[in-house]
Amino acid sequence: MMRTAFQHAADELPADAPSREEHIAPAPRISVQAFCEAVETAAAVQSAGEDRRLDKAHVKIQMGGMTAAAEAYRASPTPNVIILESEARPDVLLAGLDALADLCDPGTRVIVIGRHNDVALYRELVRRGVSDYMIAPVNTLDIVRSVCGLYSAPDAKPVGRIIAVVGAKGGVGASTVAHNVAWSIARDLSLDAVVTDLDLAFGTAGLDYNQDPPQGIADAVFSPERIDTNFVDRLLSKCSDNLSLLAAPATLDRVYDFGANAFDSIFDSLRASVPCIVLDVPHQWTGWTQRTLLAADDILVVAAPDLANLRNAKNLVDYLKAARVNDHRPFYALNQVGVPKRPEIKPADFAKALDDAPAAIIPFEPQIFGTAANNGQMIAEVAGNHKIAETFRHLAQLMTGRTEVRKVKSGLFTPLLEKFRKKA
Structure with a gap:
């Protein structure tokens, strides 16, 4: 009946x-x-x-x-x-x-x-x-x-939002961006969040949060029959009041070859218990990374201002837009902008090629980022009043649906950037 x-x-x-x-x-x-x-x-x-x-x-x-x-x-x-x-x-x-x-x-x-x-x-x-x-x-x-x-009762706990952060190229700082955005989601928005480091061999989330947990995501992915909410909860390492870490082992004692569905059960368990899950997705193209990006609620592509990053970012954004026609298009952020004496592709050229303005432009600040990395701290802990910390707060709001893309200060490329924002 x-x-x-x-x-x-x-x-x-x-x-x-x-x-x-x-x-x-x-x-x-x-x-x-x-x-x-x-x-x-x-x-x-x-x-x-x-x-x-x-x-x-x-x-x-x-x-x-x-x-x-x-x-x-x-x-x-x-x-x-x-x-x-x-x-x-x-x-x-x-x-x-x-x-x-x-x-x-x-x-x-x-x-x-x-x-x-x-x-x-x-x-x-x-x-x-x-x-x-x-x-x-x-x-x-x-x-x-x-x-x-039909399967989301009004009195039920909301199913967690998955945010995937991926680099358009290796070494562009996507992990740093992911970890700082997650920190801001937890601290500034007071949302319970979990950072999941999916680079099992070389992940840096443990170092960035100054954590060395004995267990992590490897224990879950290699024991699929044990996965449930309670099991995954035991693997989480507490970073702050609202932030937990599902760390990568970052060891080479085994190879990490996974099938396309290897992380499905882990993500399902996290969704059932945590409002916000930030995935630090390694720069590779396999069945499981493709599936992870396609299944995410929101995606942030991090790119540096050079030609290879422009090509890769465009390929990623175009592919994900076509494959996720019912979702918001992926966001992208430019990182390490303004390296002295390095020729760079301007943000306006990225906006023109990707038909969208960057969600954030993060300047090259080696002193701040280096200090944070070596101390196992976030940017907001090292330089809380710096504009970079504010940029991460903005990205945290944007990726959780709390705000729209903010306006950049007027400048040479403002009219072009605004033109592409309106198309997004």
Whole structure:
């Protein structure tokens, strides 16, 4: 029987993309079957099934609407979620749902897509236990939001946001940026956060936070059968009141070859218990790093101002934009800007090539960064009033959806940078 609380779906959110503040939690491993009447609806469901938030769901689509659904379940068990489209009058729709209810297994949830914006119809659907009602036409994010929303109860703890930080090239300081952004998320935004060092052989998070934990991410990834929230919690090292570290062993006593899904269980456990997870992703292109970036809620690409970084950053951003069409485009930051006597590609040229302004421009300050690295401290601890510390605070707000990209001070490239911001 269909017995779940009705969730009002006629929201007014933009249809083409989620807002920066909106966080749609991924759905668990469920089966979803859709019975559509319009090809446009079938296309939207198909596209939703390819979205990263429904990556674990098995989505099947069939044309024929209510009639096809009733026929399909006469001799077959129902899936976790049924999506039904009906262009019929409200009385015909309700009669069809009554007939289908007798065929549904306990726990099956039903989403209805109809053509009538009618309060009386809403009430009847509520009474019959329909989980969600959407008014056609619907788009990809409508479907994603509706299905995922079934598994995010209003009183449940929010599912953690994953922020992936990756360098466009080795040696550009992506790890330093990731660690300082995570520190600022925890200290300045008072959000519980976990830094996860994914460079198991050469990771520096332990050094940067002056930590030497006996356990870390290697214990989890090499013992997948033991992974749950409690096990992962025991592996975390406390860095501050709101910040914990899942450290890399940074040893060479074994090789670290992983399958594409190796970190899925770890990330799922972290999502279930921590509001914000910052992933320090090493500069490599493997099945698991690709999957990690594609599955992240937000991505920050760190680049230095040279040609190789420009090419790599553009390749990364273009690929991730095309593969994550329902997500905000990746952000990028320029680091180590202003090295004396070094020819550099200007921020405006990066903005033109990437069709977007940098989220931050971090100057080359060897004294500050060197002192922080050698002392196992963050920039805010070494130079709390310096503009670089403020830059990391800004990135922390931006990556958690707390603010929009700030304006840079007026200068030679301001008009060009503003032009590309408006396109983002």
